Amino acid sequence: MSTVTFADLGLSEPLLRALAAANYTTPTPIQARSIPALLSGRDVLGVAQTGTGKTAAFALPVLQLLAEKNERPVSRSPRALVLAPTRELAVQIARGFDTYGRGLGLKLCTVVGGLAYGRQIETLARGVDILVATPGRLLDLVERGNVKLERVTFLVIDEADRMFDMGFIRDVRRIVGSVSKQRQTLLFSATMPGDVAKLASEILKNPERVEIAPQGQGRAVDKIDQRVYFVNSATKRALLSHLLSDAALERVIVFTRTKRGANRVAEALEDRGVSSEAIHGNKSQNARQKALDNFSRGKARVLVATDLASRGIDVVGVTHVINYELPADAESYVHRIGRTARAGASGVALSFCDGSERGQLRSIEKLTNQRIAVISTPANEDMPAAPPMRPRAERDERDENPREHRGGPRGSGRPGGGPGRHRSFGDRSGGDRSRGDRPPAQAEHQWPRGDYRDRPQGDRPQGDRPHGDRPHGDRPQGDRPEGDRAYSARPHANRPYTPRPQGDRPPFGGPRGNGGGNGNSGGRRFGGGGRGRGRAA
Numbered sequence: 408m409s410t411v412t413f414a415d416l417g418l419s420e421p422l423l424r425a426l427a428a429a430n431y432t433t434p435t436p437i438q439a440r441s442i443p444a445l446l447s448g449r450d451v452l453g454v455a456q457t458g459t460g461k462t463a464a465f466a467l468p469v470l471q472l473l474a475e476k477n478e479r480p481v482s483r484s485p486r487a488l489v490l491a492p493t494r495e496l497a498v499q500i501a502r503g504f505d506t507y508g509r510g511l512g513l514k515l516c517t518v519v520g521g522l523a524y525g526r527q528i529e530t531l532a533r534g535v536d537i538l539v540a541t542p543g544r545l546l547d548l549v550e551r552g553n554v555k556l557e558r559v560t561f562l563v564i565d566e567a568d569r570m571f572d573m574g575f576i577r578d579v580r581r582i583v584g585s586v587s588k589q590r591q592t593l594l595f596s597a598t599m600p601g602d603v604a605k606l607a608s609e610i611l612k613n614p615e616r617v618e619i620a621p622q623g624q625g626r627a628v629d630k631i632d633q634r635v636y637f638v639n640s641a642t643k644r645a646l647l648s649h650l651l652s653d654a655a656l657e658r659v660i661v662f663t664r665t666k667r668g669a670n671r672v673a674e675a676l677e678d679r680g681v682s683s684e685a686i687h688g689n690k691s692q693n694a695r696q697k698a699l700d701n702f703s704r705g706k707a708r709v710l711v712a713t714d715l716a717s718r719g720i721d722v723v724g725v726t727h728v729i730n731y732e733l734p735a736d737a738e739s740y741v742h743r744i745g746r747t748a749r750a751g752a753s754g755v756a757l758s759f760c761d762g763s764e765r766g767q768l769r770s771i772e773k774l775t776n777q778r779i780a781v782i783s784t785p786a787n788e789d790m791p792a793a794p795p796m797r798p799r800a801e802r803d804e805r806d807e808n809p810r811e812h813r814g815g816p817r818g819s820g821r822p823g824g825g826p827g828r829h830r831s832f833g834d835r836s837g838g839d840r841s842r843g844d845r846p847p848a849q850a851e852h853q854w855p856r857g858d859y860r861d862r863p864q865g866d867r868p869q870g871d872r873p874h875g876d877r878p879h880g881d882r883p884q885g886d887r888p889e890g891d892r893a894y895s896a897r898p899h900a901n902r903p904y905t906p907r908p909q910g911d912r913p914p915f916g917g918p919r920g921n922g923g924g925n926g927n928s929g930g931r932r933f934g935g936g937g938r939g940r941g942r943a944a
Contacts, residue, residue, distance in 0.1 A: 413431065416438075450612050452617070461595045483531050484534070487559065490564050492542075514536050556587075560587055562610075594611060631744050631754050635782065644672075646785070658705070660727075688713065
């Protein structure tokens with residue numbers, strides 16, 4: 408069987424030169440099947456695993472068709488629109504267009520949240536040919552009148568299944584309704600659940616269906632070596648430290664479920680001398696991009712991320728993906744491990760599974776239609792001790808969001824927090840840390856409904872003294888009138904009280920007449936007429 412080249416697909420000479428400069432030699436299966444269909448003017452429904460070259464599959468024909476029309480860009484009116492679910496994926500797609508389209512003279516703009524509106528609005532006002540956007544920011548600009556979609560003749564929806572997962576489906580439908588009816592539509596997705604299939608049937612006209620690799624409803628990349636450790640949550644941080652002591656883990660992505668967990672894992676790794684970056688939705692776009700750049704350039708060995716980064720992050724040379732916590736849905740697992748074994752390479756995916764995550768593991772194995780190999784967890788004594796923390800003066804500042812020490816230096820303002828204590832890798836402290844200056848175990852009870860403050864009163868040692876024997880001075884301890892209870896500096900019984908007319912009470916807002924006013928306050932009315940107090944007879 409002869410090898411297909413990009414020239415065989417009908418691409419123009421400028422695109423072929425750009426591909427050669429980027430060291431693209433042979434098209435991937437989805438590129439070989441999608442590009443001819445798109446160049447012929449057909450809609451395309453593409454279903455392929457992550458890392459198979461979907462971006463070039465739609466970017467190359469769109470660039471060629473736009474260049475052939477040779478139209479000047481119109482202010483605020485792009486001709487091609489690409490929708491992506493995340494900022495990172497949008498930036499990656501824009502870079503692909505920029506790489507492939509050099510020398511064509513087409514103008515490109517990226518519109519994502521997390522950045523100021525000003526520069527985006529200015530670029531759109533000058534006129535662009537291709538607009539890459541996330542749905543939320545695009546609709547904001549459409550409502551402001553900064554973007555008009557009537558001239559869009561090429562509509563690309565990338566990672567459509569992720570659009571549904573993130574709740575963008577209404578926004579996508581609104582955008583689709585705003586673009587020209589005379590358009591060519593391209594929809595790409597890693598999986599094809601029922602909702603995505605329904606959307607495709609509504610917006611695509613007689614599409615060419617391009618499906619690469621067996622679906623099995625989300626089959627994982629075959630070249631990934633998948634393994635799982637059964638480990639309790641308190642031991643996960645020790646296991647992660649043990650694994651990272653192996654130099655074979657050259658470039659690692661660690662996935663957590665929560666943003667807070669991602670921060671703590673990254674900070675704990677930094678404290679132990681492992682260069683790490685964290686990326687999640689609470690960080691600004693600039694901080695997220697800086698973290699990705701540091702990781703892709705090798706300045707950071709570990710990237711700790713939430714599921715935000717499980718798609719659309721194309722970093723070359725990721726050797727291992729570690730699921731510190733299993734995702735809530737099985738499809739996210741497929742996209743997490745897809746960050747390794749990109750473009751035909753091989754990779755390793757390791758997962759930590761505690762007792763509460765067994766159900767998620769079964770769902771993953773059902774979705775991928777394969778059993779994940781179980782690796783025995785090293786005994787505690789076999790795990791090397793974590794390396795000592797670096798001196799505080801040597802730690803680099805992570806980004807524009809510095810660490811919060813909550814009341815000063817670590818351990819200075821909290822009970823039991825001595826100098827040198829480090830954060831745990833998860834959201835809560837691990838059970839295997841040294842007790843240090845904490846009280847001994849027999850003096851530190853863990854009550855089932857919270858901490859010691861919530862314990863039953865009956866558990867407090869009362870000795871032999873009855874409750875009534877507590878000294879209270881010379882006051883009698885028997886039955887006493889309610890007025891005898893102390894309040895402030897004097898008992899109620901000694902407070903002088905002289906009956907006075909109700910009308911003499913001074914109002915809040917100033918003097919009050921004897922007429923029919925509101926007896927509660929001066930000048931404000933709550934619900935109509937006053938209560939009879941202070942009303943003239």
